[in-house]
Amino acid sequence: MAAMAMERGTAAEALVGQVVLPGDLLLLPAHYDEDAEGERLRLSAGTAPQGRLLCGPGLRRSGAGLLVTKCGLLRHRPGGGGAYWVDSQQKRYVPVKGDHVIGIVTAKAGDVFRLDVGGSEPASLSYLAFEGATKRNRPNVQVGDLIYGQFVVANKDMEPEMVCIDSSGKSSGMGIIGQDGFLFKVSLGLIRKLLAPKCEIIQELSQLYPFELVLGMNGRIWVKAKTVQQTLIIVNILEACEYMTAEQRKQALAKLSGN
Amino acid sequence: MAVEMEVADGQCRLRPFSCELGLLSRPDGSAAFLQGDTSVLAGLYGPAEAKISKELPDRAALEVLLRPKVGLPGVLERSREQLLRQTCEAVLLGVLHPRTAISLVLQVLSDAGSLLSCCLNAACMALLDAGLPLAALFCGVTYALQPDGAILLDPTARQEQEARAVLTFAIASSDRKVLMATTKGSCSVEEMQQCLAAAQRAASTIFQFYRDSVRRRYSKN
Amino acid sequence: MAAAFKTVEPLEYYRRFLKENCRPDGRELGEFRTTTVNIGSITTADGSALVKLGNTTVICGVKAELAPPAVDSANKGYIVPNVELPSLCAERFRSGPPGEEAQAASQFIADVIENSQMIVKEDLCIANGKLAWVLYCDIICLDYDGNLLDASVFALLAALKNVQLPLVTINEETGLSEVNLKQKNPLIIRKHPVATSFAIFDDTLLIVDPTAEEEDLATGTVTIVTDEEGRLCSVHKPGGSPLTGAKLQDCITRAITRHKEVKKLIDKVIKSITPK
Numbered sequence: 159m160a161a162m163a164m165e166r167g168t169a170a171e172a173l174v175g176q177v178v179l180p181g182d183l184l185l186l187p188a189h190y191d192e193d194a195e196g197e198r199l200r201l202s203a204g205t206a207p208q209g210r211l212l213c214g215p216g217l218r219r220s221g222a223g224l225l226v227t228k229c230g231l232l233r234h235r236p237g238g239g240g241a242y243w244v245d246s247q248q249k250r251y252v253p254v255k256g257d258h259v260i261g262i263v264t265a266k267a268g269d270v271f272r273l274d275v276g277g278s279e280p281a282s283l284s285y286l287a288f289e290g291a292t293k294r295n296r297p298n299v300q301v302g303d304l305i306y307g308q309f310v311v312a313n314k315d316m317e318p319e320m321v322c323i324d325s326s327g328k329s330s331g332m333g334i335i336g337q338d339g340f341l342f343k344v345s346l347g348l349i350r351k352l353l354a355p356k357c358e359i360i361q362e363l364s365q366l367y368p369f370e371l372v373l374g375m376n377g378r379i380w381v382k383a384k385t386v387q388q389t390l391i392i393v394n395i396l397e398a399c400e401y402m403t404a405e406q407r408k409q410a411l412a413k414l415s416g417n
Numbered sequence: 418m419a420v421e422m423e424v425a426d427g428q429c430r431l432r433p434f435s436c437e438l439g440l441l442s443r444p445d446g447s448a449a450f451l452q453g454d455t456s457v458l459a460g461l462y463g464p465a466e467a468k469i470s471k472e473l474p475d476r477a478a479l480e481v482l483l484r485p486k487v488g489l490p491g492v493l494e495r496s497r498e499q500l501l502r503q504t505c506e507a508v509l510l511g512v513l514h515p516r517t518a519i520s521l522v523l524q525v526l527s528d529a530g531s532l533l534s535c536c537l538n539a540a541c542m543a544l545l546d547a548g549l550p551l552a553a554l555f556c557g558v559t560y561a562l563q564p565d566g567a568i569l570l571d572p573t574a575r576q577e578q579e580a581r582a583v584l585t586f587a588i589a590s591s592d593r594k595v596l597m598a599t600t601k602g603s604c605s606v607e608e609m610q611q612c613l614a615a616a617q618r619a620a621s622t623i624f625q626f627y628r629d630s631v632r633r634r635y636s637k638n
Numbered sequence: 639m640a641a642a643f644k645t646v647e648p649l650e651y652y653r654r655f656l657k658e659n660c661r662p663d664g665r666e667l668g669e670f671r672t673t674t675v676n677i678g679s680i681t682t683a684d685g686s687a688l689v690k691l692g693n694t695t696v697i698c699g700v701k702a703e704l705a706p707p708a709v710d711s712a713n714k715g716y717i718v719p720n721v722e723l724p725s726l727c728a729e730r731f732r733s734g735p736p737g738e739e740a741q742a743a744s745q746f747i748a749d750v751i752e753n754s755q756m757i758v759k760e761d762l763c764i765a766n767g768k769l770a771w772v773l774y775c776d777i778i779c780l781d782y783d784g785n786l787l788d789a790s791v792f793a794l795l796a797a798l799k800n801v802q803l804p805l806v807t808i809n810e811e812t813g814l815s816e817v818n819l820k821q822k823n824p825l826i827i828r829k830h831p832v833a834t835s836f837a838i839f840d841d842t843l844l845i846v847d848p849t850a851e852e853e854d855l856a857t858g859t860v861t862i863v864t865d866e867e868g869r870l871c872s873v874h875k876p877g878g879s880p881l882t883g884a885k886l887q888d889c890i891t892r893a894i895t896r897h898k899e900v901k902k903l904i905d906k907v908i909k910s911i912t913p914k
Contacts, residue, residue, distance in 0.1 A: 177632045179624075180508075180551035181590040216550075227510060227550040229631050247635070248548035250445040250464065252514070278464045278517040314515055495738055496745035503877025507858065582753075587877070594880030598860075598873045603753050605869055606890050613883050 167223055170242055174234040178244060184224040184232075186211065214243025247347040251276040251376035253312035258332070260341070260374030261320060263303045271299055273307075276343075276376045279317060283307060287321035289329035297334070304335040304380060306372050335372060339382030340389050346377050348400050359399055362411050363392060431571045431622065432531075436538075436630045438546045444522075446547025450539035452571060454529035457536050459543035463519030471518060476511035480520040483536065486528060497533060501540055504587045504597045510550040519549070530573040531559035533585045533599070538623070545631060554590040555597075556623040558616040559583065562604050568612055570619055584612045588620040649855055656843055663692075663849070668892055670847045673900070675792065675907050677800045685801030685825070689793040691847065693783035698793035700775050700801050704815065707763060707770040715762020715770035719747040721777045721790055728782035728850065743786055746874060747777065750791055750863050754831040754871035757798065761826050765808050769815055773801070784850040787861050787874075791833035796904055801825040829865040832900045833872075834893035836860045841879040846892060860886070862893035866901060 167183035178184075213219055216228035226232075230246030251259070253275065261273030261281060272280040283305065288297040299305070311319035322332040352359060352373055360371070369383035369392055379396060383389045391414065399407060432453030441447035444460035464477055471478045481502040483494045490498075505521065521543060523536050537557025544551060561572035561580035569576055577583050582602030589596045595613065604612075644651045644662075655662050665671065671692030680686035685700040707714055721743040725733040736744070751757065762771040775797065777790045802822040808815050837848035837856035848856060858878015863871040870890065875881070 177628065177635050179545070179554060179590075179628055179631060181553035216548075225552075227552065228548050229545045230548070231635055246548040247439070248445070250462075250547065252464065278466050278514065314513060492741045492745050492748075495741040499738055499742045500876045503858075505877070507877050507879060584873075589880045591880070592882070594882055595875065595886060596880045597877050598875040598886075600870065600873045601749065601753060603755070603865070603869045603871045606887070609870055609873060609890075610883060610887065613886070617883075 170224065170232070171234070173232045176232060177229070178226045178232045179229050180227050182226040183220070183222075184217070184226065184242070186223050211239040212241035212243075214241055216244025216246055217242055245347065245350070247345055249345055249377070251346060253277045253281065253309050253318040254375070255309050255312040257312070257375040258306065258308050258373075259320070259376040260335070260372060260378040260380060261305045261307060261376075263299055263301050263305060265301060266299070271305075273305060273320060275318070275320075275374075276378070277318060281309070281318040281320045283320045283322070287323055288333060289323050289327065299334060304341060305333070306335055306374065306380075307332050335380055336382070339370065339380050340393055341378060341380045342393055342397065343377050344379060344397060345400060346375075348396075349373055349375060349377055349379070351399075352379075352396075358404065359396075359407065362408070363395065366391075366411070366415055431619065432573075434623075434626050436542055436626070438542060438630060438634045444543075444547075446543045446545070446549070448539050448542035448546050449526075450535055450542055452531055452535045452538070453573060454527055455532055455535045456526040457532070457539040458524045458526055459536075459539040460522045460524075461519065461543040461547045461549075462522075463547070463549070464514040464517035465519070467516060467518035472516050475515055477509070477514040477517045477519050479506055479509065479511065480518065481505065481540070482520065482522045484522065484524045486525045497536070500533070500597055500599060501536060504537065504555060505540055505544065507596050508551050508553050508555055508589065509544065510552055513550050528574065530575070530577050531557075531571050531585075533557060534559040534571070537585075537587050537597075542627070542630070545627070546634075552591070554624060554627060555587045556590075556620050556627070557585060557587050558619050558623070559585045560612040560616060562602070562608055562612070566608075568608070568615060570615065582608070584609065584616075586613060586616045588617055590620075590624055593617040593620055648851075652839070652852070652855055656839060656845070661845065661852075665847075667843070667845045670896065670899075671849075673792070673903060675796050675903060677796050677907055677911055683797075684803065685797045685799070687793050687796030687800060689789050689796065691783075691785055691789045691792075692849065693781055694779075694785055694789050694849075695781040696777060696779050696786070696789040696793045698775060698777045698790070698797040700773055700797045702801065702803055703772045703774065704764070704769055704806065705772045706768060707766075711759075712767035713763045714759040716772040717748075717751055717757060717759065717762075717775065718772065719751060719775040719777065719794065720744050721747055721779070721786075723779050723782065723786075727779040731782070739786075742876075743777075743790060746787060746861075746872070747775075747790055747794060750831050750833070750872055751794075754829045754863065754865055756795070756827055756829045756831055756865075757825065758828055764806050764815070769806065769808065771803065773798075782850060784848045784853045785835050788833045788835050788847065791831060791863065792900060792904075795827075795830060795832070796907070798825055799827055799904065799908060829871070830897075830901060830904075831863050831865050831871045832893075832897040833861055833863045834889070834896040836862075836889050836892075838879045838881065844885065844889065846896075860889055862889050864890070864893050864897050866897065868894050868897075 167185040170184040217224045228244045228246045230244040233243050233245050235241045259275050261275045263271050264274050265272040270282045270284050275281045285296050291297050307320040307322045310321050324330045372380040381392045435451040437449045446461040449458045481498045483498045534557030561569040561576050562582040564581050582604040584600045587597035674690045676688040679688040680699050683699040684702045688697045721740050723731045723740040725731050805818040805821040836844045837852050838858040861874040
């Protein structure tokens with residue numbers, strides 16, 4: 159594919175799974191059908207069900223099509239209006255509403271805790287945003303604790319805000335992460351891979367021995383197994399996953415379970 | 418992740434290029450760019466927390482630091498930092514990350530000619546590696562005008578010294594427009610336009626090289 | 639009403655004017671502000687000039703000193719330009735060591751001197767390997783209202799044209815230099831570089847000689863330096879909005895006309911101060 163062809167724009171479908179660079183223009187089927195009606199874009203010709211096309215991270219709408227703003231692999235999810243996004247290997251986390259992350263408490267400021275989540279500014283967490291917390295019954299949170307929570311406010315202009323309860327007031331797994339265990343950082347791409355449904359890596363690891371695992375979308379992973387040694391083995395395997403192919407990983411795991 | 422490249426562009430050739438992405442573990446994005454024997458290492462941090470004094474309410478504050486191979490940065494480095502910063506700002510969608518700081522550190526490893534264009538290329542690759550939102554890409558191209566009037570692409574330090582004029586352009590990937598231009602020595606208007614047109618042609622080759630480098634990086638997973 | 643609109647939506651305010659091909663201060667897009675030059679303003683300096691571009695005021699003083707030339711260039715003198723942006727000239731400049739803008743401007747002036755060959759450094763040599771002139775060109779901005787580079791280059795050129803160097807001879811017997819203050823010679827200026835700056839508005843419109851306000855709102859600037867033969871001494875576009883080659887050509891064409899205007903002005907002023 160010649161570079162020059164990219165400037166005039168290429169059909170988005172043709173590029174799914176391939177590397178795209180900022181400045182590339184993706185054309186949507188609706189365009190070469192000359193059938194765009196404002197925001198509503200038809201993905202297949204004829205009377206197929208129409209839906210709103212979702213334009214995910216790394217893409218912007220630009221007149222005729224989509225403009226790539228991040229480098230990475232173009233992904234597509236059919237269904238509804240369809241969704242396009244760019245899967246990029248970033249290290250720096252930018253808070254997104256709804257993301258589950260692991261934060262480190264850095265300060266207690268009156269009614270809120272300040273949490274370092276790896277973004278450009280600390281996130282705030284109210285002491286009331288825990289399951290069963292009331293003004294009398296405050297959660298026992300100390301500076302340095304790890305908290306697994308969810309963003310309820312995250313946009314570029316405001317301070318991000320986290321909670322440790324879902325909409326029905328239940329903790330559903332969120333809250334302070336227990337003592338011991340090991341926290342480490344990986345790239346955001348690997349986290350997304352691990353969190354994908356039916357992730358092979360997690361399934362393979364779970365056959366080794368039992369362990370607890372918390373994955374934060376901000377690239378942080380917390381692991382705890384029965385012994386320190388077992389914990390570190392998991393840590394090393396997960397860290398190495400970034401640079402291993404599926405084959406290499408299976409070999410490494412086979413070696414471990416053999417012992 | 419190094420890609421070797423040598424391309425004929427008329428009589429002009431680019432020296433072999435090579436680029437490695439994400440080689441440093443601490444920065445959010447890093448790149449080492451080699452053009453012949455000239456090499457520059459770039460590290461990028463951000464969007465990170467900004468100092469109150471440097472915070473901008475509507476966009477990210479970009480800071481570029483250029484470290485020479487030996488000694489402390491002087492007036493020349495400061496003026497190049499300004500060129501590099503304003504070039505990056507033109508493509509960076511800083512409005513998406515207001516009140517944050519992005520710092521780009523460029524360390525010159527060796528200077529064997531066309532240093533500024535190598536810095537530009539390293540800066541663009543670091544921006545790509547960090548996954549920052551960009552409206553377009555840019556690349557640096559240097560031309561030397563030889564005393565006999567011939568134009569020479571991507572000159573070495575020796576060729577730069579002998580040249581009558583040295584012109585460096587930053588070309589944007591969208592419509593091949595000029596983002597940055599700076600000249601050393603004097604030339605006629607026609608010669609400048611001739612170099613610019615040639616730089617726009619050479620840019621295609623460099624952008625293709627960018628694409629190949631990124632593709633190699635992503636082929637690993 | 640207009641004042642409020644300007645404060646709330648400065649960019650939109652400008653766009654309305656630019657659409658009508660004029661600017662809030664009444665100028666057309668390709669029109670310079672009134673340029674005035676005063677040569678020999680500092681009597682204690684060896685050469686000086688004060689340049690005003692509208693409100694932008696820049697003063698340049700040249701001080702000549704004697705020094706032995708560098709070992710690797712025994713037949714060359716030195717020119718040391720320096721641009722100062724004191725906290726006096728605008729609110730955003732702080733006192734203390736020079737900021738990025740001042741340093742970048744100093745480098746630009748040094749590049750213009752080097753590129754244009756306005757003064758050949760060999761001319762500054764008095765005795766090969768022994769004695770040469772050092773010209774300290776200090777450019778100080780007194781009032782910053784945009785377009786610093788054009789005003790600085792103009793002030794530098796006018797000040798250098800004003801320089802009168804005393805005759806220096808080396809006494810063969812003693813080896814000491816003798817300065818004859820009675821016999822003064824002007825400096826040989828080989829080329830007359832003139833800078834023309836443009837601001838880019840909304841990625842497309844080019845306006846010449848931007849004020850500080852216009853520079854802040856603009857998305858980029860370009861500075862073109864030409865000499866009297868129409869050769870380019872510098873094309874300086876420090877980032878900002880991308881331009882096509884054709885737009886750049888428009889800038890150069892305008893810069894060449896500007897050169898003629900400036901040259902005429904400087905010749906007139908020089909003529910007026912030389913005793914008949």
